[in-house]
Amino acid sequence: MLKIACPGCGVRNYTEFRYAGDANKVRPAHQVRDLGEWYDYVFLFDNPKGPHREYWQHVLGCRQWLVVERDTATNTVQGTRFARDGGGE
Amino acid sequence: MRFLGTRYSAAALVRHALSGAAWPPAWRSPQPKSSYDVIIIGGGGHGLATAYYLAANHGVTNVAVIERAYIGSGNVGRNTTLVRSNYLLAGNTQFFEYSLKLWEGLSQELNYNVMLSQRGQVVLAHDPLQLDGLARKGNIMRLNGIDAELLDRGEVMRMLPYLDYSPRARFPILGGMLQRRAGTVRHDAVAWGYARAASGFGVDILENCEVTGFERNGSRVTGVKTSKGSIAAGRTAICVAGHSSVLAAMAGLRLPIESHLLQAFVTEPIKPFVDHVISFGAELFYISQSDKGGLVFGGHIDGFNSYTQRGQFPRVQTVAECAVALMPSISRLRLLRHWGGIQDMTPDGSPFICRTPLEGLYFNGGWCYQGFKATPAVGACFAHTIAHEEEHPLVRHLSLERFRQANGHDEYGLGNWTYKQ
Numbered sequence: 001m002l003k004i005a006c007p008g009c010g011v012r013n014y015t016e017f018r019y020a021g022d023a024n025k026v027r028p029a030h031q032v033r034d035l036g037e038w039y040d041y042v043f044l045f046d047n048p049k050g051p052h053r054e055y056w057q058h059v060l061g062c063r064q065w066l067v068v069e070r071d072t073a074t075n076t077v078q079g080t081r082f083a084r085d086g087g088g089e
Numbered sequence: 090m091r092f093l094g095t096r097y098s099a100a101a102l103v104r105h106a107l108s109g110a111a112w113p114p115a116w117r118s119p120q121p122k123s124s125y126d127v128i129i130i131g132g133g134g135h136g137l138a139t140a141y142y143l144a145a146n147h148g149v150t151n152v153a154v155i156e157r158a159y160i161g162s163g164n165v166g167r168n169t170t171l172v173r174s175n176y177l178l179a180g181n182t183q184f185f186e187y188s189l190k191l192w193e194g195l196s197q198e199l200n201y202n203v204m205l206s207q208r209g210q211v212v213l214a215h216d217p218l219q220l221d222g223l224a225r226k227g228n229i230m231r232l233n234g235i236d237a238e239l240l241d242r243g244e245v246m247r248m249l250p251y252l253d254y255s256p257r258a259r260f261p262i263l264g265g266m267l268q269r270r271a272g273t274v275r276h277d278a279v280a281w282g283y284a285r286a287a288s289g290f291g292v293d294i295l296e297n298c299e300v301t302g303f304e305r306n307g308s309r310v311t312g313v314k315t316s317k318g319s320i321a322a323g324r325t326a327i328c329v330a331g332h333s334s335v336l337a338a339m340a341g342l343r344l345p346i347e348s349h350l351l352q353a354f355v356t357e358p359i360k361p362f363v364d365h366v367i368s369f370g371a372e373l374f375y376i377s378q379s380d381k382g383g384l385v386f387g388g389h390i391d392g393f394n395s396y397t398q399r400g401q402f403p404r405v406q407t408v409a410e411c412a413v414a415l416m417p418s419i420s421r422l423r424l425l426r427h428w429g430g431i432q433d434m435t436p437d438g439s440p441f442i443c444r445t446p447l448e449g450l451y452f453n454g455g456w457c458y459q460g461f462k463a464t465p466a467v468g469a470c471f472a473h474t475i476a477h478e479e480e481h482p483l484v485r486h487l488s489l490e491r492f493r494q495a496n497g498h499d500e501y502g503l504g505n506w507t508y509k510q
Contacts, residue, residue: 001402002393015403019393021347021509035493042505043345043436043492047334049396072348073396 005080008062020055022046023067023083049073055083097200115281116160116288121295124321125153127475128313129328130300130336132156134165134276134461135453136328137283137294138468139475141199144290146469147476152292153322154284155315157299161280164331167430168461169353169387171366171375173210173271174235177226178500180486181439182233187483188466189270195465201282203274204380210271210366211240211249213415215260219370223266230268238267249367251418259414260371271366273377279464302339309448310340324475326451330440331431332396333454340447345492346433346455349390349508352400354408354427356419358382367415374411383425386412390434390508400429432457436505437497442471442484451475452489 002014022045028037052072057065065083070076095101095113105112127143129136132154143149156162172192174185196202214220220239227237241264246254252262284294295317304312304319312321327336337344363378376386388408391401405427413420435441435455440463442453453471456463470481480488486498497505 013403014393014401019509039493040343044343045334045345045347046338046343047347047394048338049332049335049348052394054394072394075395075397075399 002075002077004056004066004068004077006058006061006064006066007080007082008064009058012058012061014056016058016060017056017066018059020057020065023053023055051078115285116294118296119293121153121298121315121317121320122293124312124323125293126151126323127326128152128320128322128324129154129326130313131163131328131330132160132280132284132294132296133163133328133330134279134283134464135330135467135471136326137280137287138464139326139328139453139471140292140294140468141283141287141290142468142472143476144287144292147472149472149476150291152287153320154287154292154294155298155300155313155320156294156296159296160284160294161277164430164432164460165280165464166277167353167428168276169375169377169385170273170276170379170461171210171271171377172205172274172462173268173366174462175210175212175226175230175237175266175268175271176500177229178498180483180498181500182229182235184466184470184483185463186233186235187469188463191465191469192274192462193270195279195282199282199286201278201285203278203282205272205274206380207270207272208365208377209267209269210368211245211265211267212368213245213252213265213370214263215370216263220264223264227266236268236270238269240265240267249365251362251416252367253415253417260369265370273366273379274461275380276461283468300336300339303450305340305447308446310450322449324449324451324478326453326471326475328453328471330433330454330456330460333433333452337452340445340450342445342447344441344454344489345436347394348396348431349393349434350395350397350400350429351387351390351432351458352404352408352427352429353385353387354405355379355383355385355425356422357425359384359422369411369415371414372411374408374415376412376415384412384419384422390432391429392508396431398429398431400427432460434508436492437499438501438507439487439498441487441489442467442474443480443488444474444478445489 069078174189230237302314366377440455473481
């Protein structure tokens with residue numbers, strides 16, 4: 001079972017969390033009218049086989065958003081921190 | 090058809106039995122040439138079928154299929170072997186029916202028994218809205234000349250007496266839709282049959298050869314770098330669903346794809362029990378019985394990006410819960426095996442069969458849950474796309490650019506990236 005060490009709650013099964021995708025994505029500023037930037041943000045993914053920085057929300061725990069570094073080829077988690085501390089987009 | 094090996098027949102069987110002569114390998118294992126007209130990356134069902142139809146339909150035989158591991162080691166051997174053509178959306182309806190028609194003649198065409206078993210598939214409805222939806226889909230299928238029958242509760246009870254019809258059933262069964270021509274295929278035989286037939290036309294199948302990069306000349310792809318050296322190609326085709334993003338990244342492309350893990354399951358063998366393919370309507374769950382007697386079933390993806398090919402236990406439990414909710418009598422059956430495959434997930438649930446922004450590079454991927462049943466049609470349409478440098482009419486709606494044009498092809502009408510929500 002994939003386990004995630006929540007900085008608030010400790011090590012928990014991944015089933016307590018909701019996966020929320022690539023944390024490297026930078027959301028275009030709200031006033032950006034270039035549809036190409038929005039297309040890139042919504043649709044295109046690096047989807048790497050290897051280290052991946054991603055958002056998870058601890059929905060069945062402290063409900064905090066986390067940035068998790070996980071290797072998608074092995075499911076090894078290298079690090080976890082609160083998203084509010086930065087490290088996301 | 091020209092075969093370099095032995096043609097399989099009853100007479101050949103008798104001849105070999107009497108003479109004791111060894112059967113030749115089904116396909117050759119050549120050394121890579123320095124260049125090919127077409128290189129297909131990925132020796133799964135789709136890649137091998139594409140190679141076969143390039144040779145058989147378009148006379149392009151100077152072709153190599155490059156496979157990282159061995160033939161049949163990827164998703165063509167990891168699916169639940171279902172074939173059907175009950176699709177709603179224009180484009181999908183015709184494409185998957187074309188595929189089913191090719192399945193129906195495939196054993197004869199390839200001179201290889203793929204064991205197509207048209208046992209019929211029943212999709213269940215558990216509320217009136219679902220039944221109306223199935224009626225609509227069935228009508229669209231029939232308007233396209235595809236068989237579909239709407240079943241009421243009594244008809245489902247007679248056909249599938251072992252489902253839970255009790256007042257305690259969590260999801261009462263109101264009816265269903267039957268496609269009699271749907272069924273199962275022996276998936277390994279599909280890979281081996283296409284490999285043998287393509288090899289017979291002179292296609293080189295290069296196993297244990299991993300692509301590590303592309304050779305480029307400006308915006309044109311001119312070949313591939315592999316673990317066995319560089320090989321030049323007039324045209325190069327990516328056919329590696331599950332790992333599409335990895336290959337695309339080598340060419341500097343980003344795709345509207347995430348890789349996700351889908352598990353499949355087989356129970357210990359029992360006597361003949363489930364005579365059809367059954368799809369649960371209350372959850373994503375589908376079940377059939379193999380010729381060896383095991384119940385084969387599957388459900389949802391695990392729910393987060395993964396290339397591990399190893400499933401998580403919570404999904405085993407939810408899929409087993411679906412099985413028992415539908416068929417309480419199998420609650421004490423033991424699971425024999427469960428395994429994982431990596432599939433490309435796309436925003437609208439539809440795949441890609443198209444050219445790419447790079448000249449000489451073609452792409453087939455993004456198959457979500459539905460790659461296996463599409464195998465013959467993918468082969469035929471992708472071969473056409475490569476040979477003519479233009480998309481086959483049946484796959485013009487499956488371009489990589491469709492999201493940029495707000496023209497997604499959303500079979501279930503649920504919006505973008507629904508599996509993430």
